Amino acid sequence: MDDPKRKYVIPGDVITTGPYRAEENVHLFGDKIIATAVGISEIFDSGVRVIPLTGMYIPRIDDFIIGIVRSHTSLSWELAINSCYPGILPAQDVFGRDFDPKVDSLTSRLKKGDLIAARVANSDRSRDPLITIADRDLGKIEDGELVKISPTKIPRLIGKRGSMIQSIEGATKAQITIGQNGYIVVSCPEAEGLLKALDAIRMVEEQAHVPNLTERIQQMLGSNSE
Amino acid sequence: MGVKKSDIVLLDDKGLRCDGRKIDQPRRIMIKAGVLKNANGSAYIEFGENKILAGVFGPRDVHPKHLANTDRGILRCRYHMQPFSVSERKNPAPSRREIEISKVIKEALEPAVMLENFPRTVVDIFIEILQADGGSRCAALDAAAVALADAGIPMRDMVSACAAGKVADTIVLDINNEEDQEGQADMPVAYMPNLEKITLIQLDGVLTPQEYEKCVNTAISGCKLVYEIQKKALRDKFFGDESQ
Secondary structure, X not given: OXXXXXXXXXXXXXXXEOOXXXXXXXXXXXXXXEEOOOEEEEEEOOEEEEEEOOOOEOOOOOOEEEEEEEEEOOOEEEEEOOEOOXXXXXXXXXXXXXXXXXXXXXXXXXXXXXXXXXXXXXXXXXXXXXXXXXXXXXXXXXXXXXXXXXXXXXXXXXXXXXXXXXXXXXXXXOEEEEOOOOEEEEEOOOHHHHHHHHHHHHHHHHOOOOOOHHHHHHHHHHHHHO | XXXXXXHOOOEOOOOOEOOOOOOOOOOXXXXXXXXXXXXXXXXXXXXOOEEEEEEEEEEEEOOOHHHOOOOOOEXXXXXXXXXXXXXXXXXXXXXXXXHHHHHHHHHHHOXXXXXXXXXXXXXXXXXEEEEOOOOHHHHHHHHHHHHHHHOOOOEOOOOEEEEEEEEOOEEEEOOOHHHHHHOOEEEEEEEEOOOOEEEEEOOXXXXXXXXXXXXXXXXXXXXXXXXXXXXXXXXXXHHHHHOO
């Protein structure tokens, strides 16, 4: 890698020493800043962080995610969100404040296997993360193909200022909804566009660490359409 | 068993050991990361004649639930030898030795894994010995550490392990099966190379204080060699040709 401020690291690698702030995926040992994950280290302003290349999704407040309904109790749904904790979607969120568990049946709105676009309302690891769909553009996803990729590759799929995702959407006419948790829903009126978009997403996942990936994807999409 | 004690020359007059190695030379080591699709992280190691597969799951829900810890995650480890891993069929049920090694591997990895980041969860490590030679606990630890890093579980440092021992009154690095059976001492050591901390040390045999110190230092130098190979395995998987 040419940039001296970025390097490939594995757990235990000393990224730098000195008065830096330890941000994500690093820890401070004496005056050494040590990587705790496999990834690319970055030194910016006065902080150091590692962008991981592998690992689980850790829910963070305000993350936009896609969840799969797994089960429900009389008061809430339980969602698979590709994390070590299940997401909890309270019934009031869907039925409104006058929700009555004696009258309203949760399965009438969301059934097992349904996909929802949601946001993380609260997450502090002492309890299961609270999920909400009470916002614009959130709620049940009616159609589309679900793709699961590693959540660590999501920033790469979006690209700088959305460049990557825009070029995929533009070339395939597909509509792509990306959840920060690594779940992606692709919908497209044409089967060919859908397949091309899926191929492009898989290519991003496989080659996330390769430079100039946006150009490679554009080339791939261009050559397919000819 | 078949060979009498007097049949093996552990150290010849040229300073070579029974398998032709010098006293400070480890066996051939090869590690490959990410060999299994269904596990979150995995690694395969060949350490001399040892062939070991390690798979990692998690962090994930703890079952049974009463084992869960509310302020940190827990680590579980299973070291298991396949029936065909030794020359005479091994009963696949966990033996006293396997239970002990599972425990020491778990305790050797615990200081490195940042379990406090994942309360109420478990990280499961499964180690299968496909073929056993001397020093399988060290080799298993090396594979488990690579599998943990492959799974993206936050770690303070890698854990590298290597044994040293005493054969024919000489301290040697990385003892093999014959040296283990016929030698005078065996000392497996696991080490965090960047933090310079020992996470496992066992000793089977009798050493003088001077020999003990030399043995620890020899084992640590072996751990550092293993660390380079672990690093290469992870770099090969994640960075391909572009790693420096």
